[in-house]
Amino acid sequence: xxxxxxxxxxxxxxxxxxxxxxxxxxxxxxxxxxxxxxxxxxxxxxxxxxxxxxxxxxxxxxxxxxxxxxxxxxxxxxxxxxxxxxxxxxxxxxxxxxxxxxxxxxxxxxxxxx
Amino acid sequence: xxxxxxxxxxxxxxxxxxxxxxxxxxxxxxxxxxxxxxxxxxxxxxxxxxxxxxxxxxxxxxxxxxxxxxxxxxxxxxxxxxxxxxxxxxxxxxxxxxxxxxxxxxxxxxxx
Numbered sequence: 001x002x003x004x005x006x007x008x009x010x011x012x013x014x015x016x017x018x019x020x021x022x023x024x025x026x027x028x029x030x031x032x033x034x035x036x037x038x039x040x041x042x043x044x045x046x047x048x049x050x051x052x053x054x055x056x057x058x059x060x061x062x063x064x065x066x067x068x069x070x071x072x073x074x075x076x077x078x079x080x081x082x083x084x085x086x087x088x089x090x091x092x093x094x095x096x097x098x099x100x101x102x103x104x105x106x107x108x109x110x111x112x113x114x
Numbered sequence: 115x116x117x118x119x120x121x122x123x124x125x126x127x128x129x130x131x132x133x134x135x136x137x138x139x140x141x142x143x144x145x146x147x148x149x150x151x152x153x154x155x156x157x158x159x160x161x162x163x164x165x166x167x168x169x170x171x172x173x174x175x176x177x178x179x180x181x182x183x184x185x186x187x188x189x190x191x192x193x194x195x196x197x198x199x200x201x202x203x204x205x206x207x208x209x210x211x212x213x214x215x216x217x218x219x220x221x222x223x224x225x226x
Contacts, residue, residue, distance in 0.1 A: 105157030
Protein backbone atom coordinates (compact mmCIF):
# COMPACT_ATOMS: atom_id res chain seq x y z
CA UNK A 1 0.00 0.00 0.00
CA UNK A 2 1.75 3.13 -1.25
CA UNK A 3 -0.87 5.75 -0.43
CA UNK A 4 -1.84 6.09 -4.10
CA UNK A 5 -5.08 4.47 -5.20
CA UNK A 6 -6.45 4.02 -8.69
CA UNK A 7 -9.93 3.13 -9.90
CA UNK A 8 -11.05 1.14 -11.68
CA UNK A 9 -8.40 -1.56 -11.57
CA UNK A 10 -9.63 -3.10 -14.81
CA UNK A 11 -11.58 -1.50 -17.66
CA UNK A 12 -12.86 -2.80 -20.98
CA UNK A 13 -14.21 -0.22 -23.40
CA UNK A 14 -15.21 0.07 -27.02
CA UNK A 15 -13.63 2.54 -29.37
CA UNK A 16 -16.66 4.85 -29.23
CA UNK A 17 -16.97 4.89 -25.44
CA UNK A 18 -16.00 7.66 -23.06
CA UNK A 19 -14.52 6.66 -19.72
CA UNK A 20 -12.39 8.17 -16.99
CA UNK A 21 -9.58 6.81 -14.84
CA UNK A 22 -9.25 8.15 -11.32
CA UNK A 23 -6.19 8.51 -9.12
CA UNK A 24 -6.10 9.69 -5.52
CA UNK A 25 -3.07 10.18 -3.30
CA UNK A 26 -3.15 10.36 0.50
CA UNK A 27 0.45 11.48 0.95
CA UNK A 28 0.10 15.25 0.95
CA UNK A 29 2.06 15.48 -2.30
CA UNK A 30 1.83 18.30 -4.82
CA UNK A 31 2.96 16.57 -8.02
CA UNK A 32 1.04 13.86 -9.85
CA UNK A 33 1.81 11.86 -12.97
CA UNK A 34 0.22 9.59 -15.56
CA UNK A 35 2.32 6.83 -17.16
CA UNK A 36 1.42 4.30 -19.82
CA UNK A 37 2.93 0.80 -19.93
CA UNK A 38 2.19 -1.18 -23.07
CA UNK A 39 3.05 -4.84 -23.35
CA UNK A 40 6.79 -5.44 -23.67
CA UNK A 41 7.56 -1.69 -23.67
CA UNK A 42 9.05 0.56 -20.98
CA UNK A 43 6.89 2.88 -18.94
CA UNK A 44 6.18 6.09 -20.83
CA UNK A 45 5.50 9.36 -19.03
CA UNK A 46 2.29 10.97 -20.34
CA UNK A 47 1.47 13.97 -18.16
CA UNK A 48 2.89 15.80 -15.15
CA UNK A 49 1.03 18.14 -12.83
CA UNK A 50 2.78 20.32 -10.25
CA UNK A 51 0.60 22.21 -7.80
CA UNK A 52 -2.43 21.52 -10.07
CA UNK A 53 -0.71 23.01 -13.14
CA UNK A 54 0.15 20.80 -16.08
CA UNK A 55 3.89 21.07 -16.60
CA UNK A 56 4.46 18.26 -19.06
CA UNK A 57 2.52 16.74 -21.94
CA UNK A 58 4.71 14.13 -23.55
CA UNK A 59 3.19 14.36 -27.07
CA UNK A 60 0.11 12.47 -25.97
CA UNK A 61 -2.81 12.27 -28.46
CA UNK A 62 -5.80 14.46 -27.66
CA UNK A 63 -8.03 11.41 -27.11
CA UNK A 64 -6.36 11.35 -23.67
CA UNK A 65 -7.38 14.35 -21.56
CA UNK A 66 -6.00 14.82 -18.05
CA UNK A 67 -7.66 16.78 -15.27
CA UNK A 68 -6.23 17.75 -11.88
CA UNK A 69 -8.92 19.46 -9.78
CA UNK A 70 -6.76 19.53 -6.64
CA UNK A 71 -3.42 18.22 -5.44
CA UNK A 72 -4.91 14.93 -4.25
CA UNK A 73 -6.85 13.89 -7.33
CA UNK A 74 -5.92 13.23 -10.92
CA UNK A 75 -8.17 12.01 -13.72
CA UNK A 76 -7.50 10.72 -17.20
CA UNK A 77 -10.50 11.13 -19.50
CA UNK A 78 -10.60 8.73 -22.41
CA UNK A 79 -12.60 9.04 -25.63
CA UNK A 80 -12.50 7.38 -29.05
CA UNK A 81 -9.53 5.24 -28.10
CA UNK A 82 -7.83 2.77 -30.40
CA UNK A 83 -6.99 -0.89 -29.69
CA UNK A 84 -3.29 0.06 -29.48
CA UNK A 85 -4.16 2.19 -26.44
CA UNK A 86 -4.72 -1.00 -24.48
CA UNK A 87 -2.15 -0.88 -21.68
CA UNK A 88 -1.54 -0.54 -17.97
CA UNK A 89 -2.06 3.08 -16.92
CA UNK A 90 -0.15 4.06 -13.83
CA UNK A 91 -0.55 7.09 -11.62
CA UNK A 92 2.22 8.37 -9.36
CA UNK A 93 2.77 11.24 -6.96
CA UNK A 94 5.75 13.03 -5.43
CA UNK A 95 6.38 15.89 -3.08
CA UNK A 96 6.59 18.44 -5.88
CA UNK A 97 8.69 21.11 -4.25
CA UNK A 98 12.20 19.73 -4.51
CA UNK A 99 14.60 18.75 -7.23
CA UNK A 100 14.99 15.01 -7.52
CA UNK A 101 12.08 13.23 -5.90
CA UNK A 102 10.91 9.74 -5.11
CA UNK A 103 7.71 8.87 -6.93
CA UNK A 104 5.05 6.68 -5.35
CA UNK A 105 3.00 4.63 -7.77
CA UNK A 106 -0.53 3.32 -7.63
CA UNK A 107 -1.44 -0.24 -8.64
CA UNK A 108 -2.53 0.82 -12.11
CA UNK A 109 -5.62 0.45 -14.28
CA UNK A 110 -5.43 -2.27 -16.90
CA UNK A 111 -7.31 -1.01 -19.95
CA UNK A 112 -8.51 -3.10 -22.86
CA UNK A 113 -9.90 -1.30 -25.90
CA UNK A 114 -12.00 -3.45 -28.20
CA UNK B 115 19.03 12.83 -19.02
CA UNK B 116 21.77 10.24 -18.89
CA UNK B 117 20.91 6.90 -20.49
CA UNK B 118 21.34 3.83 -18.33
CA UNK B 119 22.19 0.33 -19.53
CA UNK B 120 21.19 -2.82 -17.68
CA UNK B 121 21.35 -6.53 -18.53
CA UNK B 122 17.90 -7.69 -19.64
CA UNK B 123 17.73 -10.60 -17.22
CA UNK B 124 19.49 -12.28 -14.31
CA UNK B 125 18.93 -15.30 -12.10
CA UNK B 126 19.69 -15.58 -8.41
CA UNK B 127 19.37 -18.43 -5.93
CA UNK B 128 17.07 -17.85 -3.00
CA UNK B 129 19.00 -16.72 0.07
CA UNK B 130 21.99 -15.52 -1.93
CA UNK B 131 22.92 -11.93 -2.67
CA UNK B 132 21.58 -10.49 -5.90
CA UNK B 133 23.93 -7.97 -7.52
CA UNK B 134 22.28 -5.94 -10.27
CA UNK B 135 24.63 -3.78 -12.37
CA UNK B 136 23.85 -0.52 -14.14
CA UNK B 137 26.00 1.52 -16.48
CA UNK B 138 25.47 5.28 -16.68
CA UNK B 139 28.66 6.49 -18.32
CA UNK B 140 27.18 9.85 -19.42
CA UNK B 141 25.72 10.77 -16.04
CA UNK B 142 26.11 14.44 -15.16
CA UNK B 143 27.10 15.90 -11.84
CA UNK B 144 23.58 16.75 -10.71
CA UNK B 145 21.97 13.44 -11.66
CA UNK B 146 21.05 10.99 -8.94
CA UNK B 147 20.96 7.23 -9.43
CA UNK B 148 17.53 5.86 -8.51
CA UNK B 149 16.40 2.26 -8.38
CA UNK B 150 12.81 1.10 -8.63
CA UNK B 151 11.36 -2.35 -9.09
CA UNK B 152 8.12 -3.59 -10.58
CA UNK B 153 6.62 -6.85 -9.49
CA UNK B 154 4.44 -8.39 -12.16
CA UNK B 155 1.43 -6.21 -13.07
CA UNK B 156 1.92 -3.86 -10.11
CA UNK B 157 3.09 -0.27 -9.96
CA UNK B 158 6.83 0.40 -9.63
CA UNK B 159 8.19 0.57 -6.10
CA UNK B 160 11.02 2.84 -4.96
CA UNK B 161 14.04 1.00 -3.58
CA UNK B 162 16.96 3.37 -3.02
CA UNK B 163 18.84 6.30 -4.50
CA UNK B 164 22.24 7.97 -4.24
CA UNK B 165 24.46 10.66 -5.70
CA UNK B 166 28.09 9.84 -4.89
CA UNK B 167 28.23 7.87 -1.68
CA UNK B 168 27.17 4.29 -1.14
CA UNK B 169 23.76 3.99 0.45
CA UNK B 170 21.96 1.30 2.45
CA UNK B 171 18.41 0.94 3.66
CA UNK B 172 16.19 -1.87 4.86
CA UNK B 173 15.63 -3.12 1.31
CA UNK B 174 19.00 -2.91 -0.39
CA UNK B 175 22.46 -1.38 -0.75
CA UNK B 176 23.61 0.86 -3.57
CA UNK B 177 27.26 0.95 -4.55
CA UNK B 178 28.28 3.79 -6.88
CA UNK B 179 31.74 3.77 -8.45
CA UNK B 180 34.02 6.68 -7.71
CA UNK B 181 33.75 7.99 -11.27
CA UNK B 182 29.94 7.56 -11.07
CA UNK B 183 29.86 5.79 -14.42
CA UNK B 184 28.26 2.68 -12.99
CA UNK B 185 26.47 1.35 -9.93
CA UNK B 186 25.32 -1.92 -8.40
CA UNK B 187 22.16 -2.63 -6.48
CA UNK B 188 22.62 -5.36 -3.91
CA UNK B 189 19.78 -7.37 -2.40
CA UNK B 190 21.69 -9.10 0.41
CA UNK B 191 19.46 -12.17 0.85
CA UNK B 192 17.16 -12.54 -2.13
CA UNK B 193 13.76 -14.15 -1.59
CA UNK B 194 11.21 -15.41 -4.09
CA UNK B 195 9.25 -12.19 -3.52
CA UNK B 196 12.17 -10.21 -4.94
CA UNK B 197 11.42 -11.61 -8.40
CA UNK B 198 10.68 -8.44 -10.40
CA UNK B 199 11.94 -6.06 -13.06
CA UNK B 200 14.52 -3.68 -11.60
CA UNK B 201 14.96 -0.23 -13.13
CA UNK B 202 18.04 1.96 -12.77
CA UNK B 203 17.30 5.61 -13.58
CA UNK B 204 19.50 8.70 -13.69
CA UNK B 205 17.24 11.43 -12.34
CA UNK B 206 18.32 15.05 -12.62
CA UNK B 207 18.09 17.44 -9.74
CA UNK B 208 16.74 20.96 -10.14
CA UNK B 209 13.41 21.79 -11.73
CA UNK B 210 13.51 18.77 -14.03
CA UNK B 211 13.93 16.43 -11.11
CA UNK B 212 10.47 14.98 -11.31
CA UNK B 213 10.90 13.50 -14.80
CA UNK B 214 11.57 9.76 -14.72
CA UNK B 215 12.67 8.00 -17.90
CA UNK B 216 12.32 4.24 -17.60
CA UNK B 217 14.33 1.85 -19.73
CA UNK B 218 13.85 -1.87 -20.13
CA UNK B 219 15.28 -2.76 -16.72
CA UNK B 220 16.66 -6.11 -15.53
CA UNK B 221 14.25 -8.98 -15.01
CA UNK B 222 15.51 -10.73 -11.85
CA UNK B 223 14.33 -14.27 -11.32
CA UNK B 224 14.95 -15.63 -7.83
CA UNK B 225 14.91 -19.40 -7.88
CA UNK B 226 14.44 -21.81 -4.97
